[in-house]
Amino acid sequence: xxxxxxxxxxxxxxxxxxxxxxxxxxxxxxxxxxxxxxxxxxxxxxxxxxxxxxxxxxxxxxxxxxxxxxxxxxxxxxxxxxxxxxxxxxxxxxxxxxxxxxxxxxxxxxxxxxxxxxxxxxxxxxxxxxxxxxxxxxxxxxxxxxxxxxxxxxxxxxxxxxxxxxxxxxxxxxxxxxxxxxxxxxxxxxxxxxxxxxxxxxxxxxxxxxxxxxxxxxxxxxxxx
Amino acid sequence: xxxxxxxxxxxxxxxxxxxxxxxxxxxxxxxxxxxxxxxxxxxxxxxxxxxxxxxxxxxxxxxxxxxxxxxxxxxxxxxxxxxxxxxxxxxxxxxxxxxxxxxxxxxxxxxxxxxxxxxxxxxxxxxxxxxxxxxxx
Numbered sequence: 003x004x005x006x007x008x009x010x011x012x013x014x015x016x017x018x019x020x021x022x023x024x025x026x027x028x029x030x031x032x033x034x035x036x037x038x039x040x041x042x043x044x045x046x047x048x049x050x051x052x053x054x055x056x057x058x059x060x061x062x063x064x065x066x067x068x069x070x071x072x073x074x075x076x077x078x079x080x081x082x083x084x085x086x087x088x089x090x091x092x093x094x095x096x097x098x099x100x101x102x103x104x105x106x107x108x109x110x111x112x113x114x115x116x117x118x119x120x121x122x123x124x125x126x127x128x129x130x131x132x133x134x135x136x137x138x139x140x141x142x143x144x145x146x147x148x149x150x151x152x153x154x155x156x157x158x159x160x161x162x163x164x165x166x167x168x169x170x171x172x173x174x175x176x177x178x179x180x181x182x183x184x185x186x187x188x189x190x191x192x193x194x195x196x197x198x199x200x201x202x203x204x205x206x207x208x209x210x211x212x213x214x215x216x217x218x219x220x221x222x223x224x225x226x227x
Numbered sequence: 228x229x230x231x232x233x234x235x236x237x238x239x240x241x242x243x244x245x246x247x248x249x250x251x252x253x254x255x256x257x258x259x260x261x262x263x264x265x266x267x268x269x270x271x272x273x274x275x276x277x278x279x280x281x282x283x284x285x286x287x288x289x290x291x292x293x294x295x296x297x298x299x300x301x302x303x304x305x306x307x308x309x310x311x312x313x314x315x316x317x318x319x320x321x322x323x324x325x326x327x328x329x330x331x332x333x334x335x336x337x338x339x340x341x342x343x344x345x346x347x348x349x350x351x352x353x354x355x356x357x358x359x360x361x362x363x364x
Contacts (some may be wrong), residue, residue, distance in 0.1 A: 079311040
């Protein structure tokens with residue numbers, strides 16, 4: 003694959019090391035002379051010194067027809083121009099960029115950038131996950147919260163213990179994809195029985211997550227106090 | 228929502244002159260800039276609104292009245308920022324009349340097919356030079 007890494011600092015260095023397995027053609031562009039030298043020496047590859055938002059720089063770096071261009075500037079507007087120029091002028095197939103402002107994730111996708119990553123957004127999600135009081139629950143969201151994957155540990159007082167999946171009144175739009183019953187991972191069907199300490203991996207749409215958790219965590223009527 | 232305002236993002240000398248000019252013609256003008264002291268470039272006769280904020284933030288643009296704007300001029304000193312604001316104005320806020328100043332003409336291609344009018348100071352200067360030269364001034 004022909005991969006272009008435009009701008010950026012630590013991320014650029016890290017990515018170069020990740021992609022450097024000889025199978026890919028790497029093109030690296032950086033607008034700081036000092037950092038270009040550093041990247042070049044540290045990774046033993048040629049680095050183009052120039053402002054990636056300028057067409058002639060992308061031209062000289064020969065980015066045309068690249069499979070992926072990754073824009074890593076800390077200025078969102080620069081990343082927008084780099085990606086759009088790469089697509090419109092140089093027929094780069096896929097553009098990826100980071101954004102500092104999480105609000106720009108949706109906007110940049112609307113403006114045609116294939117993949118937009120906000121570190122703030124991801125950090126916030128991780129913090130949210132890590133600080134959930136109930137350590138029994140982990141969740142991951144995809145497609146900007148449209149899809150949630152929830153992993154939940156089943157306690158022995160839960161109502162659903164010893165019930166078959168098909169007999170549990172789960173909300174619509176919910177899929178129990180996998181049950182981890184250490185050391186096994188089971189792909190369940192309707193007749194699978196839920197056991198205590200099972201970890202259920204459930205895919206659902208965002209609005210069903212709360213009712214889902216309520217039903218699962220409902221305790222048996224005669225549970226001890 | 229009625230569109231009756233003019234929003235100018237970036238109180239550069241260019242933005243400031245347009246602001247004063249349109250304000251004198253009776254237009255309802257809002258000027259947005261990140262720095263308070265940029266507004267010093269506005270003439271005393273300017274009778275519109277001054278807002279301090281970052282034009283790259285959509286919430287700030289909304290607060291500045293972009294949804295009620297019939298015209299937007301993106302006149303910051305940074306081409307890339309101007310392009311971003313113009314695209315947001317055209318695609319997300321559907322502002323009918325959008326002007327952008329671009330120092331680097333080669334960047335214009337990303338605004339192709341968008342309802343954005345581009346002003347090239349470079350081109351205007353070249354034309355003026357040619358004109359002066361041919362008139363033997």
